[in-house]
Amino acid sequence: xxxxxxxxxxxxxxxxxxxxxxxxxxxxxxxxxxxxxxxxxxxxxxxxxxxxxxxxxxxxxxxxxxxxxxxxxxxxxxxxxxxxxxxxxxxxxxxxxxxxxxxxxxxxxxxxxxx
Amino acid sequence: xxxxxxxxxxxxxxxxxxxxxxxxxxxxxxxxxxxxxxxxxxxxxxxxxxxxxxxxxxxxxxxxxxxxxxxxxxxxxxxxxxxxxxxxxxxxxxxxxxxxxxxxxxxxxxx
Numbered sequence: 509x510x511x512x513x514x515x516x517x518x519x520x521x522x523x524x525x526x527x528x529x530x531x532x533x534x535x536x537x538x539x540x541x542x543x544x545x546x547x548x549x550x551x552x553x554x555x556x557x558x559x560x561x562x563x564x565x566x567x568x569x570x571x572x573x574x575x576x577x578x579x580x581x582x583x584x585x586x587x588x589x590x591x592x593x594x595x596x597x598x599x600x601x602x603x604x605x606x607x608x609x610x611x612x613x614x615x616x617x618x619x620x621x622x623x
Numbered sequence: 624x625x626x627x628x629x630x631x632x633x634x635x636x637x638x639x640x641x642x643x644x645x646x647x648x649x650x651x652x653x654x655x656x657x658x659x660x661x662x663x664x665x666x667x668x669x670x671x672x673x674x675x676x677x678x679x680x681x682x683x684x685x686x687x688x689x690x691x692x693x694x695x696x697x698x699x700x701x702x703x704x705x706x707x708x709x710x711x712x713x714x715x716x717x718x719x720x721x722x723x724x725x726x727x728x729x730x731x732x733x734x
Binding site for chain 1: 667672727
């Protein structure tokens with residue numbers, strides 16, 4: 509059974525129209541991450557939550573926001589998507605900060621297309 | 624920005640062949656090295672987490688080695704099967720607990 513679930517698998521939105529991607533987890537992990545992966549590139553960390561503490565990467569555009577209403581759910585909001593935001597968005601979780609012996613647990617990803 | 628390089632970018636092998644690919648990472652501030660397998664339409668799946676110089680890990684036909692002093696890790700697949708076709712990602716975890724991914728090696732195993 510999937511333990512990190514992302515919805516939807518595929519999302520199409522219009523240029524400039526706000527969109528929300530969701531991630532839920534049944535692992536009770538306290539850290540949740542959002543990555544952006546463009547074709548043939550390395551997954552790029554956008555931000556992460558350590559419990560309720562939000563940690564934004566320095567180069568994450570202001571267009572990207574996140575919410576974590578509880579341990580199980582985390583949302584990625586893109587306020588005004590541009591063509592350059594078309595990508596695969598991956599959610600991942602760990603228990604505690606990524607310690608040396610703990611891998612990240614990923615969802616299947618949401619592929620976002622912008623028309 | 625940390626440099627985590629994987630080579631080759633893509634690889635085609637025949638079923639039954641053994642293969643290997645490389646992950647290069649900074650040799651300073653090392654904390655751990657992760658390997659993930661990412662099959663199409665599935666989620667990335669952790670293969671190995673390696674923390675000690677000289678570590679060797681094995682999972683079935685897949686094994687990995689680690690050299691933290693020179694900053695590289697090798698992933699080996701013995702007797703490749705079509706189901707091994709996937710993108711293999713490595714990720715470098717530094718002492719600040721920042722995880723940086725490589726762009727992956729895309730492996731295709733031809734029947």
